[in-house]
Amino acid sequence: MEEPGLDVQACVENTRRGDDAAARALYQHLLPLVLKIVRSHLPRRTAEEDLVQAVFVKVFTKLDQFSGAVPLEHWVSRITVNTCLNQLSHEKIRPELRHADLSEDEEAVIQNLAATTADLAPEHSFASRELVDKMLANLSAPDRLVISLLHLEGRSVEEVRQVTGWSIPLVKVRAFRARRKMKKHLEQLLKEGSR
Amino acid sequence: MNSRKEPDLNQALDRLLRNASAARQTAPAEMPFAVETRVMAAWRQSRGGVSDFAAGLRLLRYGLGIACAVALVAVSLTWSGNQSEPDDIYAISNATANLALLQ
Numbered sequence: 001m002e003e004p005g006l007d008v009q010a011c012v013e014n015t016r017r018g019d020d021a022a023a024r025a026l027y028q029h030l031l032p033l034v035l036k037i038v039r040s041h042l043p044r045r046t047a048e049e050d051l052v053q054a055v056f057v058k059v060f061t062k063l064d065q066f067s068g069a070v071p072l073e074h075w076v077s078r079i080t081v082n083t084c085l086n087q088l089s090h091e092k093i094r095p096e097l098r099h100a101d102l103s104e105d106e107e108a109v110i111q112n113l114a115a116t117t118a119d120l121a122p123e124h125s126f127a128s129r130e131l132v133d134k135m136l137a138n139l140s141a142p143d144r145l146v147i148s149l150l151h152l153e154g155r156s157v158e159e160v161r162q163v164t165g166w167s168i169p170l171v172k173v174r175a176f177r178a179r180r181k182m183k184k185h186l187e188q189l190l191k192e193g194s195r
Numbered sequence: 196m197n198s199r200k201e202p203d204l205n206q207a208l209d210r211l212l213r214n215a216s217a218a219r220q221t222a223p224a225e226m227p228f229a230v231e232t233r234v235m236a237a238w239r240q241s242r243g244g245v246s247d248f249a250a251g252l253r254l255l256r257y258g259l260g261i262a263c264a265v266a267l268v269a270v271s272l273t274w275s276g277n278q279s280e281p282d283d284i285y286a287i288s289n290a291t292a293n294l295a296l297l298q
Contacts (some may be wrong), residue, residue, distance in 0.1 A: 018242055020235065027231055035226065049230045054239070060238040109214075111205045120214035129218035151212040152237055183204045185209070190204075 008072055016063055027056060031110075033073055034080050040148045041084035051087065055080045077163045079146070081145065085164075088141035097134050097185055099192035106131045110193045113186075135185050143178035150175055 002171035006029050014022030031052075058079050066075055102110065112120055120128060131148050131151070136144045149155045149163065150171075160171045 020239075021207075023238060024231065027234060031226060048225060052226055053230055053233050056234040057237045057241070061241045062233070074250050102223060109211070117210075119263060120210055122214075122217060125218040128214035130220065132211060132215040147212075152216045154216060179205075179208065183208055186208055187204055190207070 030076050037080040039112045074162050081163050085141055097138055099189055110189050114190050116195060133181055138185055139178055139181055140163050142174055146174045
């Protein structure tokens with residue numbers, strides 16, 4: 001369990017010296033952050049546990065390179081995102097999503113989007129997420145990442161820049177292109193749904 | 196022809212993404228204990244802790260080193276022994292001459 005009031009800096013120093021307890025405390029401290037990113041960007045054929053392990057092994061083996069210029073969480077986020085991105089880049093983009101591929105709940109979300117301009121009901125959030133995941137599967141790994149970070153995790157452009165290492169214009173351009181592709185998919189689904 | 200008004204795609208996408216972002220926020224941040232153990236083991240190994248195989252290799256390396264050193268010492272002693280000349284280079288010829296004189 002994570003200790004309350006953990007001194008992260010001291011923990012990092014002790015882990016560098018090989019302190020086992022400090023390394024375990026650091027693992028527990030960073031696990032929610034790593035897990036959140038991994039769950040958001042998990043490649044289809046990769047086990048969650050394997051990716052978390054790969055991230056932590058990288059974090060611990062590269063801990064000597066952590067200068068402390070940025071918060072540890074930012075540094076770990078970047079390692080996590082890059083590890084996920086490497087895994088995602090090996091994945092093939094799924095073929096185009098068709099209306100017939102949607103579940104009943106997802107179809108209801110599409111109907112709702114077409115029928116009203118009001119926000120979708122909270123009980124649709126799971127179906128919306130499933131639908132978004134299917135739409136994201138049609139995008140390239142960087143496009144998927146930028147949409148997840150900006151729109152699903154609610155991060156700012158500056159935060160995305162810090163996490164990915166991309167420049168701000170690149171983040172904006174990728175977000176714009178990814179949204180354009182998603183809109184195209186959504187338009188197709190809305191058209192097919194209205195037939 | 197569809198008479199229904201086309202929804203604003205930007206707005207529709209924003210609504211979809213907003214709704215989707217509300218999901219999965221309560222997912223527990225837990226991992227099997229085995230993951231922690233695996234991470235710690237990998238970290239220890241990367242810090243110079245050695246596996247059984249690596250320890251065996253190191254022992255083999257030391258053994259080979261010692262064997263080479265012993266072989267070198269033995270070869271050098273043999274070589275120096277072969278190279279050293281007898282104290283009296285005429286000892287054998289003199290002995291033959293002495294024997295002849297005695298007979």
